[in-house]
Amino acid sequence: MLLIKHATLYTMESDAAPFEGDILIKDGKIAAIGQDLREDSAKIIDASGMVATPGLVDAHVHTGGFASPSPDLNEMTDPITADLDAFYAIDIHSDDFQELHTRGVTAACFIPGSANVICGTGFVAKTAGGNTISDLSVLHPAVMKCAMGGNPKGYGKRGKAPMTRMGVADLFRSALRKAKDYLEKKEAAGEDKDKLPPYDAKCEALIPVLKKEIPLKVHCEQFDMLTTIAIAREFDCLYTIEHGWACNLYVDELVAGGGSVCFGPIGIAEGYGELTGGDVAYVKELDDRGLNVCLITDGPIAGPEALLISAGEAVRYGVPHMRALRMVTINAAKALRVEDRLGSLAPGKDADVVLWNGIPALETCARVQYTIIDGKIVYQSGNINL
Amino acid sequence: MGHGRYEAGWDVLCDGPVIRAVGPNLICEQGEVVEAAGRNVYPGIVLGLCAVGAMAFSEMGGWDTNETSSPLVPQMDVRDSFDLRELKLQRFARAGITSYGLSPGTKALLAGQVSLIHTDGDHTADVFLADRIALKGNYTAAVKSAFKDKGTPQTRMAMYQMLDEAFRAAQEYSGKTEKEYDAGKEILCRVLQREIPLIIAANSALEIESVVRLGKKYSLRLVISGAFGVESMIADIMQQGWHVMLGAGTNMMSALKNRTDLTKLVEWYRRGLKLSISCSGDEGYVYGYEQIWWTATQMSAAGATGEEIMDMMTCNAARALGVDALVGSLEAGKQADVIICCGNPAVRFDNYIDQTVVAGKTTFRRGEEA
Numbered sequence: 001m002l003l004i005k006h007a008t009l010y011t012m013e014s015d016a017a018p019f020e021g022d023i024l025i026k027d028g029k030i031a032a033i034g035q036d037l038r039e040d041s042a043k044i045i046d047a048s049g050m051v052a053t054p055g056l057v058d059a060h061v062h063t064g065g066f067a068s069p070s071p072d073l074n075e076m077t078d079p080i081t082a083d084l085d086a087f088y089a090i091d092i093h094s095d096d097f098q099e100l101h102t103r104g105v106t107a108a109c110f111i112p113g114s115a116n117v118i119c120g121t122g123f124v125a126k127t128a129g130g131n132t133i134s135d136l137s138v139l140h141p142a143v144m145k146c147a148m149g150g151n152p153k154g155y156g157k158r159g160k161a162p163m164t165r166m167g168v169a170d171l172f173r174s175a176l177r178k179a180k181d182y183l184e185k186k187e188a189a190g191e192d193k194d195k196l197p198p199y200d201a202k203c204e205a206l207i208p209v210l211k212k213e214i215p216l217k218v219h220c221e222q223f224d225m226l227t228t229i230a231i232a233r234e235f236d237c238l239y240t241i242e243h244g245w246a247c248n249l250y251v252d253e254l255v256a257g258g259g260s261v262c263f264g265p266i267g268i269a270e271g272y273g274e275l276t277g278g279d280v281a282y283v284k285e286l287d288d289r290g291l292n293v294c295l296i297t298d299g300p301i302a303g304p305e306a307l308l309i310s311a312g313e314a315v316r317y318g319v320p321h322m323r324a325l326r327m328v329t330i331n332a333a334k335a336l337r338v339e340d341r342l343g344s345l346a347p348g349k350d351a352d353v354v355l356w357n358g359i360p361a362l363e364t365c366a367r368v369q370y371t372i373i374d375g376k377i378v379y380q381s382g383n384i385n386l
Numbered sequence: 387m388g389h390g391r392y393e394a395g396w397d398v399l400c401d402g403p404v405i406r407a408v409g410p411n412l413i414c415e416q417g418e419v420v421e422a423a424g425r426n427v428y429p430g431i432v433l434g435l436c437a438v439g440a441m442a443f444s445e446m447g448g449w450d451t452n453e454t455s456s457p458l459v460p461q462m463d464v465r466d467s468f469d470l471r472e473l474k475l476q477r478f479a480r481a482g483i484t485s486y487g488l489s490p491g492t493k494a495l496l497a498g499q500v501s502l503i504h505t506d507g508d509h510t511a512d513v514f515l516a517d518r519i520a521l522k523g524n525y526t527a528a529v530k531s532a533f534k535d536k537g538t539p540q541t542r543m544a545m546y547q548m549l550d551e552a553f554r555a556a557q558e559y560s561g562k563t564e565k566e567y568d569a570g571k572e573i574l575c576r577v578l579q580r581e582i583p584l585i586i587a588a589n590s591a592l593e594i595e596s597v598v599r600l601g602k603k604y605s606l607r608l609v610i611s612g613a614f615g616v617e618s619m620i621a622d623i624m625q626q627g628w629h630v631m632l633g634a635g636t637n638m639m640s641a642l643k644n645r646t647d648l649t650k651l652v653e654w655y656r657r658g659l660k661l662s663i664s665c666s667g668d669e670g671y672v673y674g675y676e677q678i679w680w681t682a683t684q685m686s687a688a689g690a691t692g693e694e695i696m697d698m699m700t701c702n703a704a705r706a707l708g709v710d711a712l713v714g715s716l717e718a719g720k721q722a723d724v725i726i727c728c729g730n731p732a733v734r735f736d737n738y739i740d741q742t743v744v745a746g747k748t749t750f751r752r753g754e755e756a
Contacts, residue, residue: 267674270475272444278674279477303636309680312735316679321736364686364733 001026002375003039007047007355012054012330012344015322023052025351028374032347045377047355050369053325054344055106055352057332058307059262060217060242060296062113064090064097067300074113075120079155079162080175083201084120086112087140092133096300101128102379103304104360104368106352107138109336114147114219115154117162117171121145121205122217124336126352128371128378139338143217143240144209146172148224150274169227176235179206212238215259215337221245221274229257240335242296246277247286255289260335264296266310280310281317283327294332311361321362328361351375388429388701388715392693398427400722403745408716422726425740428696430484430723432703432714434631434664435522435585435611436675437489438476439503440467452491453498454532457539458552460521461569462498464490470510478505479742479750481676482731484723485515485713487703489522492587493532495539495548497522499573500585502709504723506744515712515721521577523586525549525593526612546596553578553604583607583708585631591615598622609706611664614646620654629660629706634677635684648688655694662703663695682732692730699732722746 002025009021011033022037023030065073065086072089075081090110091097100108111122123140130136148168156163162171182203189195208214215238218228225241232239239259241247245268247254247261254261261283268278286293295310297303307328314324333343341350352373358366371379387393387408397412398405442450450467453459468488478484483505490498500520507513529545539545556574559565576582584601588594589612598619601608610616610623612633623630635646655661663681682695690698704714713721723744729737742750 267676267680269438269441269443269674270477271472275444297636305684306636306680309636309683312683313676313679315735316731316738362735364683364735365689367687 001039001042002045002351002372002377003037003042004045004047004052004353004355005037007050007052009033009345010051010053010322010325011346012326013346018051023345023351023353025353025372025375028351028376030345030347030349030351033345045355045370049357051356051359051366052345053104053354053356053360054329054342055354055371055373056104056307056328057294057336057343058100058105058108058297058299058304058328059240059294059332059335060264061108061110061299062301063100063108063299063304064092064094064110066113067094067096071113073111074115076115076154079117079152079160079171080202081112081116081120082118082144082175082179082203082205084112085141086110086120086122086145087133087137090125090133092130092136097127100299100304101371101373102368103308104354104356104371105304105307106354106371106373107333107338107342108299109142109217111143111145111217114145114151117146117148117152117168118175118202118206119145119147124338126373129373129376138341139336141208141214142336142338143214144206145217145219147219148172148227149219149221151219165224165227169231172231173234175202176206176210176231176237179203180210180235183207183210209237210235212236214238215240217242217262219243222249222276225250226253229253229259232257232259243298245274248277248279248282251285251289254286255291258291260292260294260331261286262294262296262332262335264310265298265302265306266295266313279317280313283314284317284319287319287323287327292331292334293327294335295327296332308360308366312364315361321359325361357381387717388697388704390693390697398716398724400724400743400746403722403747405716405718405720405722407718420726420741426727426730427716428482428725428727429700429713429715429720430725430742430744431482431678431699432707433483433486433675433678434609434662434703434706435489435500436486436664437491438675439469439473439488440464440490441472442467442469449491451489451497452493452532454493454536457495457529457533457548458570459494459498460496460552460573462490463501463518464488464498465501465514465517468501468503468510468513470507470513473503473505473513476505476675478675479744480739481679482725482727482739482742483675483678484725484742484744485721486675487520487585487707489585492524492526492528495523495525495529495545496552496570496574497524500707502707502712504721504744506747506749512745516709518573518582519707519709520583520585520609521573523549523584525586525588525597527589542592542596546600549600550603553600557604577606578604580605580607583609583629583706585609585611585706587612587633589614589633591618594619598626601626601628607708617647617650620659624654624657624659627660629662629702631703631706632661632663632681634664634681636677636680648684652685652688652690652694655690655698660702660705661698662706663698664703679731686733692733695732696730
């Protein structure tokens with residue numbers, strides 16, 4: 001048992017104003033939040049002068065699977081690899097994975113890279129406190145990672161499809177249509193094994209998408225997001241928009257579509273085509289219009305410290321502080337459909353708590369003093385490393 | 387004001403592109419008066435190194451900052467790759483960045499010459515403040531990977547030997563009275579004579595140690611950029627009076643490969659280390675110059691004060707580039723590059739830049755963005 005005393009609590013439950021209070025943790029869960037909590041047998045952290053937030057949640061990372069010399073998240077042999085699973089590519093002992101919790105990131109969605117049109121399954125996991133990926137896993141499968149635009153067009157250089165955005169969309173639709181037919185045949189067969197269609201691992205992996213059990217998590221910038229919305233509508237699937245650069249041009253469509261926007265990494269120089277619109281200021285309008293928006297680092301493309309900095313930069317360019325903090329906590333949990341366990345401080349939720357020495361995303365001096373995952377202290381502050 | 391000096395209630399008088407006077411109770415009979423009471427006024431941010439503006443990074447043919455036909459191309463002049471359109475697409479003014487060291491790329495050992503440019507101007511000629519202010523070198527893994535299919539260098543041994551030989555040959559060249567003109571050696575002679583600094587990217591303790599050795603051997607003016615893992619060589623660097631231009635740590639895992647202890651760096655800074663913070667470029671990825679503020683945030687978390695951080699982003703960077711006579715502080719005769727802020731944006735995310743002035747012209751006003 002752990003009792004955190006006298007912290008300034010940013011619970012992220014609705015837009016609750018911060019207040020001073022205690023958090024009691026039992027069996028890895030938050031047991032109570034309030035003033036003057038007592039529990040004689042609990043270890044006590046005196047958090048006077050500290051700010052408590054829920055652990056940060058990064059909805060889009062490749063951390064643990066991207067580092068050279070042996071990256072493992074882009075199987076570039078087939079543009080449709082729905083049957084592959086990032087679960088078998090994330091090394092929790094890698095340097096970049098080990099860094100996540102020290103920056104206050106307590107959970108993340110680990111996904112395949114964006115080289116293929118359908119890249120494979122992603123999962124949500126904690127970032128410390130266990131010895132295996134199975135120990136850390138929160139939701140698996142959680143998403144089906146897909147990619148539009150320039151990255152899967154890489155096949156074109158090798159004389160294969162897709163070589164255009166038309167080709168990308170065609171392959172995407174074909175794969176979903178095939179899986180839909182497969183599912184219908186399976187359902188029609190019922191218990192009759194003789195009538196089952198031949199086993200197809202790719203179609204099997206897409207069944208949870210068609211049943212709306214997991215969303216398509218689609219890498220897209222600029223007008224690719226319109227294609228994504230159209231395809232998700234055609235197949236009646238859930239979707240989230242990943243990266244979302246230049247989303248300012250498609251606000252109406254995004255709001256009508258309803259899928260979460262996982263925006264980032266931010267701060268790219270402005271180029272042409274896909275390399276435009278990585279401006280964090282754009283999330284304000286989406287958020288104002290009620291869309292669920294979270295910020296992502298694309299780790300390790302940007303380091304884990306960039307998650308909180310992104311929220312700070314959102315504040316710098318006009319997003320109210322509490323809204324920005326939601327974009328790296330509860331909104332990310334919602335985008336991953338794990339908000340029943342993660343993303344806010346409330347009784348019954350996982351005891352993933354970060355204690356800071358300042359107000360995160362508002363005071364730049366704020367740094368992690370404690371990271372607590374499932375009620376265990378997994379990090380205490382030291383020097384700041386770049 | 388730069389140089390660690392801050393004065394309350396003073397005025398800044400800008401005459402065209404230049405500051406005419408800084409002091410209390412200045413009078414301006416003609417011209418626009420900007421009331422900045424309650425505001426913090428700083429010199430515009432000077433970004434040490436940035437390749438944006440000369441990259442053509444959306445073109446298929448490869449970036450215009452990386453000439454890798456040879457590992458030694460000191461004669462390349464980044465100005466010849468500059469594209470005003472690319473500059474005009476950017477958000478420099480919103481980030482308070484008023485000038486920067488436009489730099490050739492990250493892949494050649496000696497990559498070419500740096501220019502100082504303003505972040506705004508109607509014509510290319512207006513934008514350039516100073517040409518050939520420094521030589522950009524790279525002593526990183528990026529060099530090895532750039533040349534791995536092209537020949538040498540394949541190892542850091544070869545990287546060191548090539549640099550050593552280049553400077554030795556330039557020394558020999560400078561001693562000759564009759565010689566065939568060699569554009570590259572001419573530049574290296576300027577470096578050997580300490581007319582211009584060598585800004586060299588080095589991103590691990592080993593790389594930095596090698597670069598320090600080379601710098602001492604030829605008595606160069608060194609600026610070590612990127613500089614992840616610089617701690618082990620700090621004493622030597624301070625003794626030589628060299629500059630450290632810290633790169634953006636979140637960029638493409640760059641800091642992850644070689645962590646830098648910022649808490650220690652802040653301590654060294656207070657003991658005299660010449661330190662500026664910069665941004666992208668040293669890993670070659672198209673990333674944002676706004677990241678200078680991210681590094682500022684990390685410096686703040688490591689214990690640096692807002693004033694110290696602003697110095698690292700203004701006058702210190704200008705000194706590293708050797709252009710402190712032009713930019714980096716609010717003094718008479720310097721470029722009228724000014725940011726007017728609500729509070730210090732380096733210490734709180736809700737402090738903001740209200741107005742950015744480049745060469746006497748307002749290029750950004752909060753709330754009036756296009």
